[in-house]
Amino acid sequence: MEYVIDTSTHKVIIFTKESCSYCTKAKNLLDSKKVDYKEIDIEGKEDLKRALVLKTNGSTTVPQIFIKGEYIGGCDSLYALDAKGQLDEKLGLEEKLQ
């Protein structure tokens, strides 16, 4: 049976493998923003890997990140969004005004 990925189940979903430095770096950024995320380890799960390639328009690396169902990309894309000041908005983090 073909595996279908549903990215609407959690606000942030990150597909990872163990011993992946880019995955750690991406999670560090999310952790620094105190954002909860669902981590899915794809190591050894061939049907899940195939489904993820389809879901990400052909990306074969990890991490692969989705926010509110929107495909963000990998670690570099996550950091690029933050550098542009757009990540907090996508995460729904509001600036706490005094």
Ligand SMILES: N[C@@H](CCC(=O)N[C@@H](CS)C(=O)NCC(=O)O)C(=O)O
């Ligand atoms: N530019 C990518 C680099 C990601 C990357 O190279 N990830 C490595 C693991 S740390 C990878 O997926 N290598 C291929 C593999 O493990 O199958 C990003 O920012 O996410």
